[in-house]
C-alpha cells in the first residue's frame with residue numbers, strides 16, 4: 008500500500024506531524040490533534056480497539072478540531088454510547104445545524120428559504136456486524152485523516168461535502184468480539200484458522216445485545232440502536248450512505264454496484280451513481296493491484312438493510328464488504344496461502360471511504376440535484392400501481408396505534424378522507440386477495456403514495472414485492488397489512504386526504520374499587536397481553552373466558568380476562584393499585600363491572616372461566632440453539648411484554664430444575680445436545696453397534712416433566728427433534744399422496760437433472776425453498792392458542808420442513824387450501840406440498856401439553872401479529 012495518492016499524503020503527515028502540533032500548541036495553547044497511535048498507544052491493526060477507546064478518540068478529535076462536531080445519539084442496551092462525528096470544512100463559518108437545515112430545505116424536505124448552495128452529505132456507518140470488526144478501526148483512521156487540516160486533498164473535498172462518521176452501529180456486539188479476541192489471541196498471531204483465536208464461541212458478536220441483526224432492522228426499528236440512529240438519520244437524510252461489512256476471509260473485497268434483483272422502484276440515477284462510486288473505488292484498488300469484485304452476490308431488495316433503506320429514502324445506499332470477519336483475527340492464512348492482516352482489512356475499508364467522498368465531491372452538484380428530483384417526483388407523480396392504501400377503522404384501536412407508531416418512525420405520512428365517505432370500486436382486499444367494492448369512511452387511515460416517503464411506502468405496503476429476479480439474499484415478502492394482521496385495502500384511485508388525528512384510546516377510565524364485582528378486559532391486542540403479563544407478574548389471579556358472552560351490552564370473545572377479588576385475597580387492597588397502574592401503563596380495553604350475571608352466554612362464575620396463575624417461564628440458549636430466535640424471545644419477554652424469563656444454557660440442560668418450571672420454550676435450533684445417554688450396563692449389551700450407544704431421542708426428563716403438567720413450546724426447526732418420538736405426538740410428512748407426488752417428482756427430476764447446468768446450481772435450490780413468503784393459515788379460534796385471532800392468520804413462512812396434522816392433538820392453525828401461498832417467493836415444488844399442513848398445534852400429554860409452532864412467530868421482532876399467539880401459548884393454553 009505505497010503508491011496511492013491518499014496514502015502518500017498520509018505518510019507525509021506522519022513525518023510532518025510534530026511541526027504543526029508544536030506550532031498550534033505555541034499559538035493557541037490548546038491540545039494538539041493526536042494520531043490514533045499516539046492516542047491509543049498502539050498502531051491501528053495491532054489489536055482490536057475497544058469501543059470505549061474509540062469513543063474517547065472521537066471525543067478527543069472533536070475537542071481539538073473545530074471543524075469536527077460529535078453528536079451523541081443514544082446508548083445501547085448494555086449502556087455503551089452511540090455517536091456520529093460531523094466533519095465540515097475548516098473555513099466553514101456556518102453551524103452544523105444550519106448546514107443541515109439548508110440541505111433539507113434545498114431537497115424539499117423542510118419548509119423555508121435556502122441560504123446558500125447546499126453541500127452533499129456522505130454518511131459512513133461502520134461495524135453494524137460486531138464481529139466484522141476491521142471497519143471500526145478504519146473509521147478511526149478515516150476520522151483522523153479528515154480532522155487533520157494539513158491534508159489538502161481531503162480539505163478540498165470538504166468544500167462540497169459534509170462527512171458523517173458513525174464508527175460503530177453495534178457497540179455491544181463489537182465489544183463482545185473484541186473481548187473474545189483480546190482474551191484468546193497469541194502475542195505473535197497464529198495464522199492457522201483452526202486455532203483458538205480464530206474460533207469465536209456462541210454467541211458471536213455479529214448481533215446486538217438481544218442477538219438481533221441490526222442490518223435487518225432499519226425499516227422495523229425494533230431495537231434501541233436502530234431507533235436512536237434512525238431518528239438522527241431522518242434528521243439528516245444523507246445523499247450517500249455506506250454500510251461497512253466483512254465477508255469470508257477468502258473473498259477479497261466487494262463494493263457497489265450491487266447485483267440484481269433490485270427493487271423496481273430504484274431509480275436510474277441511483278443505479279448509475281453506484282457505478283460511478285464503484286469505478287472510483289476500483290481506480291484506487293487498481294493502482295495498488297488489489298483484488299475486488301462488484302455486481303455479484305449482494306442485491307437491493309429487502310428494506311431492512313443499511314443499503315436498501317437509505318436507497319428507499321432517496322440516497323445512494325451501498326454495502327462494502329472486505330474479506331475478513333469473525334475467524335480472521337489479527338492475521339490469517341487464506342486459501343491462496345497469503346496472510347491477510349487486520350492492517351490490510353482496515354486499510355482497504357479506509358481506501359473506499361476516501362474514494363467515496365472523492366467521487367461525491369467530483370459530482371456534488373449532480374448528487375444534490377438528483378436528490379431534489381427524487382422527492383419532487385415522489386410528491387408530484389403518482390405511482391403507476393396503487394395510489395392510496397386504506398387501513399380500516401374496524402381494526403383494533405390499539406393495533407392501529409402501534410401501526411401508526413411504525414409509520415411515524417419511518418416518516419410516512421397518513422391521514423383521513425376529506426369527505427365523510429367515498430365508494431371505491433376494484434380495491435384490492437389484503438385479506439381475501441380479491442378486488443372488492445368498498446365504502447371508505449372518514450375514520451379509516453389513508454396513506455397516499457404521493458409524499459416524500461412515496462417509494463418507502465410502496466415498498467412496505469405493496470401486496471406483492473416487485474422484484475426483478477427471485478434469486479435473492481433474503482425474504483421476499485413483508486407487506487405491512489399482513490405483518491400487522493390488518494383489514495386493509497389498496498386502490499389505484501387517488502383519494503383526497505386531510506391530516507390525521509391519532510385514534511382514541513380505548514381504556515375506560517374506571518377501575519376496580521373495593522366493593523365492585525370485578526374487571527372485564529377484552530383479549531386480542533398486544534396491550535391486553537402486556538396488561539395480563541403485568542398482573543401475573545404481580546401475582547394477581549386472572550380468569551380467562553373459554554367461551555363468548557355478552558355483559559352489560561358489550562360482546563366478549565373467548566380470551567376475555569376477568570379479575571375478581573375472589574382468589575386475590577392475598578393481595579388485599581394492593582389489588583386495586585396493581586390493576587390501576589397496569590391499566591394506565593398498557594391501555595387495555597377494560598371496564599369495571601357490578602354484577603356476575605351476563606345478558607348472554609356464560610356468567611362470570613362459570614367453569615368456562617379458567618384460572619390463570621403467574622407461570623415461571625424458561626427458555627434455552629447456547630450451543631445447538633439459534634442465537635437469533637433465542638434473542639427474539641428474550642427481547643419479547645424483557646422489552647416488549649416485560650415478564651420475567653429464566654434463561655438456561657444448553658450445556659446446563661441436565662441441571663435445569665424442571666419441577667420449578669411451568670413453561671419451557673425451545674427456540675429454533677439443531678438440539679444436538681438433546682440425546683439420551685444409555686447407561687454403562689446397557690452399553691455393554693449393545694456394544695456391537697457403536698451408533699446405538701447414544702439414542703438420538705430427547706431425554707426422558709423432558710417428557711416426564713410434560714406428563715407431570717409442564718408446558719413445552721417447540722418452535723420452528725426445533726420440531727425436527729420431536730418427529731416420531733414416543734409421547735410427543737408429532738409425525739413425519741408422509742401421506743400417500745405426498746409419497747406418490749414425491750416419487751413422480753423424483754423421476755421427473757432425475758431426468759431433468761441430466762441436463763442441468765453447473766451455472767444454475769444456486770437457482771436449482773430454490774424449487775424447495777420458501778424462505779420468507781406469506782401464507783394463509785386457517786385458525787381454530789375456539790382453541791386457547793388462537794384466542795383473540797380471526798379465522799385467518801397470515802404467517803411468514805420460513806421453514807421448508809413441513810409437518811402433517813397432529814394425529815391426536817389439536818390442529819389450531821393449518822395450511823388448508825392448496826392456494827395458501829399469498830405473497831413472496833415460494834419454490835414450485837414446495838408450493839405443491841403445502842396443503843393440509845400443521846402450522847400451530849397442541850398435543851396434550853397426560854397433565855401437560857406440547858405446543859408446536861412450525862415457523863418462528865417473532866422473526867426479527869417485526870411480524871407484529873404473531874406476538875399475541877406466543878402470549879397465548881405461555882399464559883392461556885392449559886389443561
Ligand SMILES: [Zn+2]
Nearest residue numbers: 136139252253
Ligand atoms: Zn455484515
